Amino acid sequence: MDPRVEKIRREFKPKVKPIEWRGDKLVLLDQRMLPFETRYVEARTVEDVATAIRDMVVRGAPAIGITAAFGMVIALSEKTIDNIDDALKTLSLARDILSKTRPTAVNLFWALDRMYNKALSLVSTTSSVRELREGLEEEAKKIFEEELEAEIRIGLYGAELLEDGDTVLTICNAGGLATGTGLGTATAPIYVAKMMGKDVSVIAPETRPWQQGARLTVYELVNNGIRTTLIADTALGLVMYKRMVDIVMVGADRILLDGHVFNKIGTLNEAILAHEFGIPFYVLAPTSTIDPKSNVDSVKIEERDPDEVRTVRTSQGKVYVTLKDIQVYNPVFDVTPPKYITGIITEKGVATQPLSVNLRKLLKNI
Numbered sequence: 567m568d569p570r571v572e573k574i575r576r577e578f579k580p581k582v583k584p585i586e587w588r589g590d591k592l593v594l595l596d597q598r599m600l601p602f603e604t605r606y607v608e609a610r611t612v613e614d615v616a617t618a619i620r621d622m623v624v625r626g627a628p629a630i631g632i633t634a635a636f637g638m639v640i641a642l643s644e645k646t647i648d649n650i651d652d653a654l655k656t657l658s659l660a661r662d663i664l665s666k667t668r669p670t671a672v673n674l675f676w677a678l679d680r681m682y683n684k685a686l687s688l689v690s691t692t693s694s695v696r697e698l699r700e701g702l703e704e705e706a707k708k709i710f711e712e713e714l715e716a717e718i719r720i721g722l723y724g725a726e727l728l729e730d731g732d733t734v735l736t737i738c739n740a741g742g743l744a745t746g747t748g749l750g751t752a753t754a755p756i757y758v759a760k761m762m763g764k765d766v767s768v769i770a771p772e773t774r775p776w777q778q779g780a781r782l783t784v785y786e787l788v789n790n791g792i793r794t795t796l797i798a799d800t801a802l803g804l805v806m807y808k809r810m811v812d813i814v815m816v817g818a819d820r821i822l823l824d825g826h827v828f829n830k831i832g833t834l835n836e837a838i839l840a841h842e843f844g845i846p847f848y849v850l851a852p853t854s855t856i857d858p859k860s861n862v863d864s865v866k867i868e869e870r871d872p873d874e875v876r877t878v879r880t881s882q883g884k885v886y887v888t889l890k891d892i893q894v895y896n897p898v899f900d901v902t903p904p905k906y907i908t909g910i911i912t913e914k915g916v917a918t919q920p921l922s923v924n925l926r927k928l929l930k931n932i
């Protein structure tokens with residue numbers, strides 16, 4: 567075991583816990599209300615979990631996966647189940663409900679498949695519904711712990727790319743709120759570099775329409791003592807033109823084996839601008855975000871409620887910034903071709919160009 571991993575695990579104490587498992591329910595920090603209010607939502611049924619994911623109470627690829635994993639455990643406690651066959655039917659229904667919440671982040675489907683396959687493995691050795699639930703609860707906790715360890719390792723790999731005095735440009739929120747652990751993926755190198763004594767600062771774009779940057783990333787980084795500057799999304803080009811950025815680090819919702827990366831809407835813009843201005847552009851994600859099966863045309867890019875574009879979330883609630891019935895197109899992810907990506911930082915190492923070759927090598931080393 568890398569002593570640096572244990573040191574970071576001991577020393578990094580995030581200020582907020584986005585996801586808490588309480589044995590029969592999930593307590594979720596309501597990310598729709600941040601940074602104005604700290605509210606929590608309890609999820610005691612599969613429908614509660616599905617609603618929390620669909621409505622973005624909890625969001626971010628790894629956090630969605632972890633939440634769905636515990637949703638599969640909740641499925642076996644929200645009602646009386648008499649036998650293993652009924653338990654498997656209940657789990658299959660829960661997987662179906664949870665898989666329909668959001669289409670783009672692959673961690674959701676990865677976690678649901680892993681939990682269901684674990685259930686199939688458990689029922690080959692027990693006919694007790696109680697033992698099945700206990701085994702699934704342990705698996706969900708393992709997913710959470712593996713995610714945290716992955717982020718620590720991502721942080722170590724990423725921190726090696728950061729120099730004292732660097733400014734990192736992010737997008738959206740790929741921090742501890744997006745992964746559920748408090749450390750994050752794109753933010754992990756920033757926290758680890760700080761622990762190493764490097765003075766790293768961040769420029770965070772607001773990331774319209776849902777404002778994950780303005781409302782979540784700023785909130786997280788400032789709470790964790792990181793010097794942070796908020797910019798409008800439209801300022802991206804100028805901050806790079808003026809050389810205010812040393813490196814770009816973003817998260818991911820789905821990474822294909824050919825190197826195409828699905829991430830928050832606006833990531834493509836940032837990648838093209840970074841490429842144009844010769845600024846290194848890194849994607850940071852656990853290998854659970856790599857999708858070895860899909861191709862770029864088969865991935866559904868989520869489109870959400872038009873009112874997310876028509877309004878902004880403020881301390882007074884949602885406020886319209888346009889005509890209430892204006893037609894809207896609201897895709898909330900985009901796809902960045904591999905040619906714009908310097909490297910992909912995972913817990914197993916950094917995949918550099920050619921990504922289509924080195925991503926496969928990285929997965930083979932797992």
Ligand SMILES: CSC[C@H]1O[C@H](OP(=O)(O)O)[C@H](O)[C@@H]1O
Nearest residue numbers: 625626627740744817818829830
């Ligand atoms: C660490 S993955 C975070 C990833 O998820 C975000 O999307 P959303 O807020 O809609 O769940 C965004 O794409 C981040 O990069």
